[in-house]
């Protein structure tokens with residue numbers, strides 16, 4: 001019944017290379033991000049950095065998307081289109097990088113702080129960061145797809161936030177989007193059993209207010225209906241027997257986003273190795 005493919009070791013190697021390229025480009029975004037730059041400048045950086053590494057930016061012309069990266073500011077949930085808008089102190093911005101290399105895709109995003117965030121902006125951003133980590137922590141062979149959504153929903157709603165339903169994580173490989181759909185809400189024990197070699201993204205979009213979204217007249221930009229702030233983080237993972245490998249794991253901390261140690265940072269890996 002399931003059309004979810006199990007990737008071979010060579011296929012996972014290909015997805016890992018593309019994923020690490022996307023991760024490196026996202027690290028670069030953190031370095032250039034500051035008040036006063038435009039989302040078009042982020043787009044130019046992502047396009048040129050991706051090409052310099054020998055890859056290609058998957059969003060460009062994907063179902064007609066006009067730019068090389070998605071930039072989603074404040075109440076924009078996802079699929080924001082880079083333009084001349086200038087980043088202002090206090091904005092939060094998700095930058096979603098997807099790299100194609102040698103026929104394989106790697107997909108990762110993060111929300112960045114422009115200057116000093118408000119308490120509300122910090123809350124929704126940190127809840128979304130932790131939601132992704134908790135979703136990832138559920139992944140292992142034999143777990144259920146619904147466990148990922150349940151872990152995310154339980155935490156995010158407990159923090160007074162809501163989980164967007166209209167967009168989901170997705171299988172990935174030689175295609176940008178393939179089965180399964182990875183919902184970020186769910187019930188414990190429900191859904192497909194995960195098997196080693198499945199590759200998919202987890203990318204919870206968390207709103208400070210209601211989860212309802214609407215798509216603007218440009219046919220892409222998704223915003224919260226109530227105008228509340230929204231934040232998102234995304235990783236590409238491969239299921240293993242004992243857990244998962246985060247293929248888009250960063251070896252250094254993101255500037256302008258990760259202000260405390262996160263479970264997949266080099267800092268934490270070093271300190272746990274020392275125990």
Ligand code: MF3
Pocket residue numbers: 058059060062063065069070079096097098107170201203234
């Ligand atoms: N990167 C997005 C995702 O996580 C998809 C963007 S599609 C685009 O699935 F066309 F807007 F780029």
Ligand code: CO
Pocket residue numbers: 107169170201203234
């Ligand atoms: Co994705």
Ligand code: CO
Pocket residue numbers: 096097098107108109203234
């Ligand atoms: Co993405």
